[in-house]
Amino acid sequence: MADLTKSGILNALKKVDDSNFNKDLLILNSIKKFELKKDKLLLDISIAMPSSSLSDELKEKFIQVLKNEFTDLKKIELNIETKVTSHQDKKKEALLPGVKNTIAVASGKGGVGKSTVAVNLAVALAKDGASVGLIDADIYGPSIPLMLGINEKPKVYQNQQSMKIIPLENYGVKVISIGLLLDDNAPVIWRGPMASGAVKQFMSDVDWGELDYLIFDLPPGTGDIQLTLVQTIPLTGAVIVTTPQEVSLIDARKALKMFSRVNVPVLGIIENMSYFIAPDTGKSYDIFGSGGGEKISKELTTPFLGGIPIDPRIRIGGDNGKPMVYDNPDSEHANIITGISRHLVDQVNLRNLQADSDSKIEILLDDNN
Ligand SMILES: Nc1ncnc2c1ncn2[C@@H]1O[C@H](COP(=O)(O)OP(=O)(O)O)[C@@H](O)[C@H]1O
Numbered sequence: 001m002a003d004l005t006k007s008g009i010l011n012a013l014k015k016v017d018d019s020n021f022n023k024d025l026l027i028l029n030s031i032k033k034f035e036l037k038k039d040k041l042l043l044d045i046s047i048a049m050p051s052s053s054l055s056d057e058l059k060e061k062f063i064q065v066l067k068n069e070f071t072d073l074k075k076i077e078l079n080i081e082t083k084v085t086s087h088q089d090k091k092k093e094a095l096l097p098g099v100k101n102t103i104a105v106a107s108g109k110g111g112v113g114k115s116t117v118a119v120n121l122a123v124a125l126a127k128d129g130a131s132v133g134l135i136d137a138d139i140y141g142p143s144i145p146l147m148l149g150i151n152e153k154p155k156v157y158q159n160q161q162s163m164k165i166i167p168l169e170n171y172g173v174k175v176i177s178i179g180l181l182l183d184d185n186a187p188v189i190w191r192g193p194m195a196s197g198a199v200k201q202f203m204s205d206v207d208w209g210e211l212d213y214l215i216f217d218l219p220p221g222t223g224d225i226q227l228t229l230v231q232t233i234p235l236t237g238a239v240i241v242t243t244p245q246e247v248s249l250i251d252a253r254k255a256l257k258m259f260s261r262v263n264v265p266v267l268g269i270i271e272n273m274s275y276f277i278a279p280d281t282g283k284s285y286d287i288f289g290s291g292g293g294e295k296i297s298k299e300l301t302t303p304f305l306g307g308i309p310i311d312p313r314i315r316i317g318g319d320n321g322k323p324m325v326y327d328n329p330d331s332e333h334a335n336i337i338t339g340i341s342r343h344l345v346d347q348v349n350l351r352n353l354q355a356d357s358d359s360k361i362e363i364l365l366d367d368n369n
């Protein structure tokens, strides 16, 4: 029988095989309490994953590996708590004290489906039980309110110290868009300073409350405006959306470089418009080529979060303000996007856990014992 210590338990739990569970997220701090009462184990663990990923089936798998490993145990009482980890950052604490993580959705090039991906990711995260906000910072083509079926203006209230904007909300996602402030006829040359001013205001004057994830739909490209924005926002990380074809990949590489220049981690690459399955024949067509997203993620050692196929329902969902993951929750496409959102959560958690010096210290101490 393996040793009934924190490390022994952890090593056993790492044997759990389940697509919803990433073993790298188990650290010594995951074990909140363990108590042995004769042949009964009482175990409380906390894992950084969305609450909806935890099922009775997964819990049963945990109990099973513990039983296999610690054969003397007659009874195991297991409590699993799921939690969203928080990015520790002084600037974020000052600007967005209630927000645990901030994620930029970026692309080197327009029209690759950045906003579609941002909206569907936000809704997928909210469906998984996270509290989510979305800031539409794309001065060239703000489209988030339309894609989320929102057409009213946000309300403003005055509290003792200042004026606060109440974000709009649909499908469980709180939203503010730069489109609500932009004069449609304003020349693009005015839009740069406007963008960083507005985004600063969105961070300080919007009443976001407590959020697990605040997502920013950035303007496409890697120019001065984008660079200023990624320096203004205290980012946990960025995801880059690209289509599989070479022209889009060239720009995706530039986006990656921009983030590394300002020390913002790239959490992963999402390939959009990966392939098209003809509804009549079921045959798959690589309209924009194939494998490009995976290729550049290997080349730049950045996680590949997944590929989203082309589907008219995704486009229609955007135009009608009914995101695919909400409107067709059981479709294969919704599953793909939900899978991508969970990979993204994993990446955020891994970054946060690695940065959490407390858990590192505990691992070191235990190694010396
Ligand atoms: N996977 C997809 N399948 C079908 N249409 C898509 C898909 N992704 C995006 N679109 C459509 O392509 C157009 C551009 O997408 P959008 O998200 O606005 O791109 P961006 O924000 O990068 O400019 C929109 O009409 C959108 O509905």
Ligand SMILES: [Mg+2]
Binding pocket: 114, 115, 116, 138, 141, 143
């Ligand atoms: Mg867009």
